[in-house]
Amino acid sequence: MPVLRFDNVSKHYPGGHAALAEVSFAVEPGEMLFVTGRSGAGKSTLLKLIQLAERPSRGAVLFEERNLARVRGGGIARHRREVGVVYQNHQLLADRSVADNVALPLVLRGIARGEIGKRVRSLLDKLGLAARAGALPGQLSAGEQQRVGIARAIIAEPRLLIADEPTGNLDPGLSAEIMDLFAALPERGTSVLVASHDLALVKRMRKRVLVLEQGRLVDDIAPEDLVDA
Ligand SMILES: Nc1ncnc2c1ncn2[C@@H]1O[C@H](COP(=O)(O)OP(=O)(O)OP(=O)(O)O)[C@@H](O)[C@H]1O
Secondary structure: OOOOEEEEEEEEEOOOOOEEEEEEEOOOOEEEEEEEEEOOOOHHHHHHHOOOOOOOEEEEEEEOOEHHOOOOOOHHHHHHHHHHEEOOOOOOOOOOOHHHHHHHHHHHHHOOHHHHHHHHHHHHHHHHHHHHHOOOHHHOOOHHHHHHHHHHHHHOOOOEEEOOOOOOOOOOOHHHHHHHHHHHHHHOOEEEEEEOHHHHHHHOOOEEEEEEEOOOOEEOHHHHOOOOO
């Protein structure tokens, strides 16, 4: 059963042209893929539909075969807990430590304090952030901040992780490091969908690539069909 399925999805913003037009694709459990396209092609809109930040004008978005159109009220918060989100600008809480930022999704789920401490320490360790646990976000480098953002997005082991231009502010070396982190996630069973316009980086990762052009899905490229950047 796919984790995520877009079935003929179109999105028109009020007064605008089609931001997405008849887009269909499915993401399998543990799969990593990219969505790419020029500025305005519809990448962010596609991710917003998955988080229920926007609703489709036509067609259906299905999460584990549940039509998100039927998810309303308290169901929206429950759905969002199953989808981890990594933002370009981190959106970390400036007055909380790294450990507290990463712990937040577990605190919101009411998990016991001792268990939270254990899970946060173990993940920070894996991401090379153990020594920064007590630091405030403002004391970290851009790459470290992005790793904290990723840690927060994956600590509760979401079924799907989505990221919008997660390496937008980072230099090429750090971008590659962050992408490698994402690529390791499917091993935990998390599917990963990354929007990026950095074609060289996308090609280097050798994963499936969806190509959007003016809201249309014009290509769905298998890893073995990617040519070298
Ligand atoms: N809230 C909105 N209201 C009206 N039009 C919007 C809104 N959000 C996006 N659009 C339009 O929808 C289209 C797709 O935008 P979207 O942000 O999804 O593209 P994108 O591929 O993510 O671009 P970028 O790489 O610049 O972020 C664009 O024409 C954009 O102007």
